[in-house]
Amino acid sequence: QVTLRESGPALVKPTQTLTLTCSISGFSISSSGMSVSWVRQPPGRAFEWLALIDWDGDKYYSPSLGTRLTISRDTSKTQVGLTLTNADPEDTATYFCARNGLGSFIDLWGQGTLVTVSP
Amino acid sequence: DIQMTQSPSYVSASIGDRVTITCRASEGISSYLGWYQQKPGKAPQLLIYSAFTLQSGVPSRFSGSGSGTDFTLTISSLQAEDFATYFCLQADTFPLTFGGGTKVEIK
Numbered sequence: 001q002v003t004l005r006e007s008g009p010a011l012v013k014p015t016q017t018l019t020l021t022c023s024i025s026g027f028s029i030s031s032s033g034m035s036v037s038w039v040r041q042p043p044g045r046a047f048e049w050l051a052l053i054d055w056d057g058d059k060y061y062s063p064s065l066g067t068r069l070t071i072s073r074d075t076s077k078t079q080v081g082l083t084l085t086n087a088d089p090e091d092t093a094t095y096f097c098a099r100n101g102l103g104s105f106i107d108l109w110g111q112g113t114l115v116t117v118s119p
Numbered sequence: 120d121i122q123m124t125q126s127p128s129y130v131s132a133s134i135g136d137r138v139t140i141t142c143r144a145s146e147g148i149s150s151y152l153g154w155y156q157q158k159p160g161k162a163p164q165l166l167i168y169s170a171f172t173l174q175s176g177v178p179s180r181f182s183g184s185g186s187g188t189d190f191t192l193t194i195s196s197l198q199a200e201d202f203a204t205y206f207c208l209q210a211d212t213f214p215l216t217f218g219g220g221t222k223v224e225i226k
Contacts, residue, residue, distance in 0.1 A: 104215060106215075
């Protein structure tokens with residue numbers, strides 16, 4: 001069964017670094033054509049794509065957040081991480097990891113994890 | 120960034136109704152458009168990709184059309200399990216961008 005599961009802190013203070021992990025099972029991110037994205041959805045607002053790492057290790061970032069974001073994967077290719085520096089209350093959102101298994105199309109999503117940025 | 124304008128934001132419909140949702144891209148994206156369904160507290164589900172290709176396991180009452188800048192998701196006969204929020208995603212160019220969503224509610 002193919003699954004993605006996000007984990008990370010539920011609460012982060014402003015200016016801190018938010019670190020999230022996506023645990024993957026049922027597929028390999030090193031398989032040609034496979035990529036993993038991070039996407040977030042602030043409460044009551046639209047989804048926002050944040051970053052993608054592909055099977056070759058190439059990385060793509062949202063220009064609006066690019067310098068604050070780092071996407072990574074572990075050597076076993078079973079986890080994808082995301083760090084967001086200098087957290088702000090505007091970063092409060094449900095964060096999803098998702099598989100881009102059909103070209104750049106997202107074909108599978110994790111359940112998401114709600115992160116609140118508050119003092 | 121490519122802006123995706125989705126309309127309407129809300130649809131009030133009855134079971135059996137035909138429902139149409141549109142997404143307009145701020146520039147041409149060929150057929151790199153996907154449609155998703157999300158129910159409260161659940162992960163989004165892919166319905167259609169490449170504008171009109173039905174994802175495996177998705178009922179045939181869902182269909183997609185369009186290319187370039189204008190796209191449509193149609194639910195031919197709304198079922199009880201279809202009351203949800205729908206949104207589009209353009210996968211033509213980074214950054215990937217989403218439509219604002221359409222909530223389909225029971226009339």
